Amino acid sequence: METDSQSHVYSTMRLFAPRxxxxxxxxxxxxxPAVEQLTRxxxxxxxxxGLGASLGIDDASYLRSGATIGQSxxxxxxxxxxxxxxxxxxxxxxxxxxxxxxxxPFFQPELVRAMTEAGLSALCMELIPRTTLAQKMDALSSQxxxxxxxxxxxxxxxxxxxxxxxxxxxxxxxxARVFVIGAGVAGLQAIATARRLGARVEAFDTRPxxxxxxxxxxxxxxxxxxxxxxxxxGGYAQALTPEQLMQQRQAMAKSxxxxxxxxxxxxxxxxxxxxxxxxxxxxxxxxxxxIVDLAAGSGGNVEGIVPDEExxxxxxxxxxxxxxxxxxxxxxxxxxxxxxxxxxxxxWDPAAKGLRFDLNDEITSGTLLVHGGQIxxxxxxxxxxxx
Ligand code: NAD
Numbered sequence: 166m167e168t169d170s171q172s173h174v175y176s177t178m179r180l181f182a183p184r185x186x187x188x189x190x191x192x193x194x195x196x197x198p199a200v201e202q203l204t205r206x207x208x209x210x211x212x213x214x215g216l217g218a219s220l221g222i223d224d225a226s227y228l229r230s231g232a233t234i235g236q237s238x239x240x241x242x243x244x245x246x247x248x249x250x251x252x253x254x255x256x257x258x259x260x261x262x263x264x265x266x267x268x269x270p271f272f273q274p275e276l277v278r279a280m281t282e283a284g285l286s287a288l289c290m291e292l293i294p295r296t297t298l299a300q301k302m303d304a305l306s307s308q309x310x311x312x313x314x315x316x317x318x319x320x321x322x323x324x325x326x327x328x329x330x331x332x333x334x335x336x337x338x339x340x341a342r343v344f345v346i347g348a349g350v351a352g353l354q355a356i357a358t359a360r361r362l363g364a365r366v367e368a369f370d371t372r373p374x375x376x377x378x379x380x381x382x383x384x385x386x387x388x389x390x391x392x393x394x395x396x397x398x399g400g401y402a403q404a405l406t407p408e409q410l411m412q413q414r415q416a417m418a419k420s421x422x423x424x425x426x427x428x429x430x431x432x433x434x435x436x437x438x439x440x441x442x443x444x445x446x447x448x449x450x451x452x453x454x455x456i457v458d459l460a461a462g463s464g465g466n467v468e469g470i471v472p473d474e475e476x477x478x479x480x481x482x483x484x485x486x487x488x489x490x491x492x493x494x495x496x497x498x499x500x501x502x503x504x505x506x507x508x509x510x511x512x513w514d515p516a517a518k519g520l521r522f523d524l525n526d527e528i529t530s531g532t533l534l535v536h537g538g539q540i541x542x543x544x545x546x547x548x549x550x551x552x
Contacts, residue, residue, distance in 0.1 A: 329363025452480025
């Protein structure tokens with residue numbers, strides 16, 4: 166690989182996609198159509214033996230798309246993954262090579278340090294700017310959208326009633342009540358899915374702009390006057406003060422008690438998810454009702470939630486699946502692979518037949534977490550230095 170330190174041009178030819186190491190991960194980082202697009206771009210693509218096995222995609226399908234089948238990332242210039250890799254795998258990547266994937270940089274300082282020490286350039290999917298131009302690359306959105314859908318499907322399967330109103334000779338069934346907390350990408354998709362299934366939906370978000378979006382999907386926005394809640398850079402929510410959180414919980418207790426299904430999706434970027442549904446609020450719900458907590462993997466919005474388990478608390482089913490997009494792994498993999506192809510296409514320099522890291526470009530600069538032996542994101546750098 167040739168590197169021109171002035172303009173950061175990487176004559177990058179070989180890309181490797183290893184199998185995901187995370188237990189129970191059903192998604193894959195590259196699908197055969199994505200391989201086709203990357204080879205058309207000029208990359209030599211190798212995928213690990215059995216990459217698509219969890220989706221029923223055999224090695225022959227990857228071969229037909231133009232990939233070769235290999236075993237290790239040692240020779241690769243770019244390694245594309247979905248989940249953060251184990252540290253020992255990062256250490257086998259060649260210095261100067263590029264790592265692409267979700268790296269959970271705020272929660273895995275050791276990994277960020279290891280990528281810096283290994284001399285890698287890390288393109289971190291979580292850091293892709295939430296802008297119109299970057300929409301095609303926005304893997305947080307593509308996966309959150311499917312998680313929101315899957316959360317409702319899981320809840321519908323676990324609840325003891327139907328979601329739509331049904332009028333039958335034996336009597337009329339009232340529609341299920343669904344309360345969605347957090348109306349970002351996942352929450353809005355959960356609202357839309359629950360509405361399509363005929364439920365009566367109420368939702369709350371701290372960002373005032375979300376109220377109109379909730380209403381446009383046919384749901385009722387819950388209005389709570391919390392004073393200034395603001396919006397952080399990139400449209401993300403600000404963390405609330407302890408007093409605001411207490412006020413929010415009190416105001417939401419009635420909506421939780423009236424709901425058959427509560428779906429929680431609240432996140433504050435780079436921080437532990439806020440605790441929004443207390444044990445007392447759970448106890449106030451009807452036995453048999455269901456809570457699905459999409460934030461279970463980052464601390465949980467619900468007291469007592471256990472990641473990847475279903476617990477019965479006060480007769481309420483608490484479901485903390487941390488890999489909801491994995492429930493619809495085929496579609497999730499297709500969208501993630503498309504996100505990766507769009508990102509690499511954006512960075513591709515046809516003349517140099519390689520990646521160009523133009524640090525004046527907002528997408529490149531924002532996404533490049535580690536480069537030239539430096540951690541480029543201020544928040545992550547302080548976290549790693551302080552760990
Ligand atoms: P996220 O996953 O960071 O958080 C989920 C939701 O939780 C957010 O809507 C947030 O406001 C909400 N939240 C945080 N604290 C809460 C609390 N105490 N109570 C209730 N809700 C709470 O958010 P996201 O889905 O990644 O979206 C983040 C922002 O980025 C949104 O403004 C979204 O519209 C925007 N966005 C823009 C684009 C684009 O322009 N291309 C793409 C995707 C998202």
